[in-house]
Amino acid sequence: MDVLITGIYILITGSLLGATYSLIAMGLALQYGVARIMNLANGEMFIAGALVAFWVVTSHQLSPYVSLVFVVPGAFGINWLIYRYLLRPLVRRAKHRGQLEVDSILATFGMGFILVGVLREVFGGELFSYSYLLEPIKILNNNFALNRVIGCLVSALVCGLLYLGFYKTRAGMAMRAVAVDPAAAGLVAIDVPKISALSFALGGAVTAAGGVVISTFLTDMDPSGGVVFTLKALIVVIMGGVGDVRGAIVASFILGLTETLVATLVDPGFILAAAYFLFVLVLLFRPQGLFGRRRA
């Protein structure tokens, strides 16, 4: 019985953590997979969403999820502008994919510093944390945080919408085509620059929305904390395989479950070791990622 309860605990806690990671990584998966921009300022966009939610909760006593109403379109617009005016010139002058990757890494790395500075100016540099639905919910003799459970459901909803968009709409099909081969996509009358800009903006919106959701249970938000999330997103995206959002989601859950398993059954001190061990295994035996295709 105890074994069963522990098993269920690991499964649920691991899934909740996996949902958290997928929120962090899905946006980057879109931006890197389709628009081919390795966006190192991803974490800062994430923190921006979280801080706006904090502001909505503390200054207006509203539900953090209310902030989604303007965070999502706002982040979409800002990211579209970033792509259009900062990254398009890099895309245009890049002779091959490698060059674009190096250039975009450098450019977004610098952009990250600017974003940190802006967030510091707007919100101040201290620690932000608020309480939202901080109460236990009992599932099969284990206690879980209600805010995490709800965050997980919202994350599932976002994943579902993205899946529908990707596989059931024309724009989604165009995005998948660009992800596979931008040059060939151009040959079949897909407006590659437009689709790339759209994916980058959508990725940014998803990232900021993820920030809003996570702010409901995150314990530390501060303007310069974005790099931690960028790092996690990178691991998830590379493990999942470039160009497939499903890969990022599966990788997130594998990471979440592994970390919880190790923390519960072995020792919480080995959480990071387990995560990176897994990462190394993927790099060794499936360098293209779980869902990635081998490059020709």
Place this chain on the structure above:
Amino acid sequence: MLSRMTGFIKMSLAGAIVFALGLGSAGAAETIKIGAVAPKTGPLAVGASITHWPNIKLWVSQVNGRGGLRMKDGSRRKIQLITYDDQTNPTEHIKATIRLATLDKVDFIVAPYGTGFNVAAAPHFAKYGYPQITSTSITDKIPQLTKRFPGLFFTLGNTTAFVGSVVEILAKLRDQGKIGNRVAIVNVAADFGIELKKASIPIFKKAGFNIVYNKSYPLGTQDLSPVMRGVKASNPDAFVAWSYPPDTIGLTVQAKIQGLDVKAYYSAVATAFPVYRNKFGKSIEGVLGAGGLNLDSPALQTYMADHKRVTGKEADFWASPVVYATLQVLEQAIEAVGSTDRKAVTAYIKSGTFTTVMGTWKFKNQVIPSFWTVGQWQNGKFYGVSSTGMPGEKPVAIKRGW
């Protein structure tokens, strides 16, 4: 290459800002230049933004509001503040300190934020002859360090005293029959957390406690649920966490969620932060943590109100007023000497008596021997309950649920 480029750009920007500020104040009477280097970005930026930077702002605004520091000849000199962001990077920190000493030629430098940075900067303060009155610096190496650096001062205490006080409080509660003998200990796997844990285990054992859980977790762990689940399963009477800001909050979240039922709950850094109370409200009643203050002191109450009014932020209930007190020491030493003669000022700090928001201070072998070690949330305020000889200790209360 990349970091050098960004470093260069930042330095140029910083230079331009300093230049602009310098122009702004040119033409006024002669100023005293004070430099400060601490994190505005990076992992320690959070702590520095709560405890360190606002006090510098408050102090400069108050001194300049009075017309400046009084010199021997009766004139008053306003403070011109020059600050740099070290990005929580020791190399950047040292570079900026050297810059303050050689290029900006500041008269005095505010001691850095954090133990590690203070130790790293000490040789450079010594080399250029600046007194270093540390505030946010706790270590057991104080005797060696003060011997090696005659201009280095300590005010916040040492590791053993911090750990010892926690064990003492728990032992007292146990001997009074209020709690049992089972202690669960967790720590964040980062320098301060490891140092405190290492120091604490032998003291707990010597006091006869039964350590039923003793594990660490990495800094930045997203979900501390498994840790708290393990703690709860070990069925402890008291819980002690040698923790940092994010996990101090994360552990309390999980203690609430899992319903950790202990009669004594202690977490280290950030328990004294206002954000901790703002987040959890009444449920943290009875939580013990590092720090604490004598909140009945009128001087401290005035300081707290000024801090809120001038910086727009609440001071924390541990190191904030100590940071401010070290600046008061510098101020009173400069005015007593009546000039910016650093040697004379350092000598005065060693022997003088200072009136600060933390009470009357007199350094003994470059150390303030009385300091707060443990505080407790009682009626929404974080009162000091244990210290090395501070007035106004409150009795410890039992934690009753969340």
